[in-house]
Amino acid sequence: MTNHFSAILTACAGPVAIFTDFDGTLVEIAPRPDAIEVPDFLAGRLEALETALGGAFAIVTGRTIDNIDGFLSSHPFSVSGSHGAEQRHQGETRPASSGHATAAAKLSRILSDHFDGDERILVEPKPAGVAVHYRAAPERGGDVQAAMDHALKSATDFHAIGGKKVIEARPRGTDKGAAIATLMQNPPFRGRTPVFIGDDVTDEDGFRTVNAMDGVTVKVGPGPSAAKFRLPDIAAVYDLLETLAERTPEHGEDTRLKEARQ
C-alpha cells in the first residue's frame, strides 16, 4: 500500500487550512452519540494545531455547535455544525435560519412520536434538522428510512441522507462541501490549500468540493470514497495533525519549508 501518511504531508507542504469531521475522525464512534469518549489530550492538540495554522482550523460536523462545545469545552473552536446549517468562527456564531428551525422541530416531533416505545432508536433534534440513530437496533434501518421518507413529505425544503447507522434530515443545499466553501472565502482560510479529513458518507460532499479546489482529501478507514488519500484509523489522524502542527511554517520552527516557498 502507498504510504499515504508521507504523501499527505508532501501535499500539505504549503500553507494549509485544515477541516476535520468529528465522529469517526477525531473520536471513536460510540453506540449512542452522547457516549463517545474524548481523549484528554484532544482539545489541547487541536488548539496547538489552530495556533500553528494562524486560526485556519475548523471542525465540520453533523453535530450541533453546542454539542461539540460539550466535548471540547476548554476552547471555542471554529465549528461548522449541523452539516453547515450553523457556523461559528472567531467567536461569532451564525445560527440556523428560523424557517429551517421551525420545520426541523416539526420533523422531530413526527419522528419522536413514531419511534416512541423503542428506546433503542434515538431521535436527535438539531437546530436545522433531525437525526435518527439506530446503531442499537440495526435491523430497524428500513423502518427508520420509511419513517423519514414519510415525515419529509411535509418538509419539501429538506432531504434525508444516511450515515453510519443514522439517517438525517437536513435543509437542501446544506452540506459539508458548501460549509467548507463558505469558510474558505474568508481569512484566515482564504488563500490556503484546504485539507479535509472525514470518514463517512456525509463527508463525501466535502471531499468533492475540496478536490475541486485542488485541495487535499483524506478518508479515514475503509469504504469507497472520492478522497485522494486514506488513513487507516483515528490514531493516524492524531499523528497527522500533530505532525502538521509541528512542521507548519507559522509555528516558526520549520525554516526549511519557508525557504522552499521563497
Ligand SMILES: [Mg+2]
Ligand atoms: Mg464522521
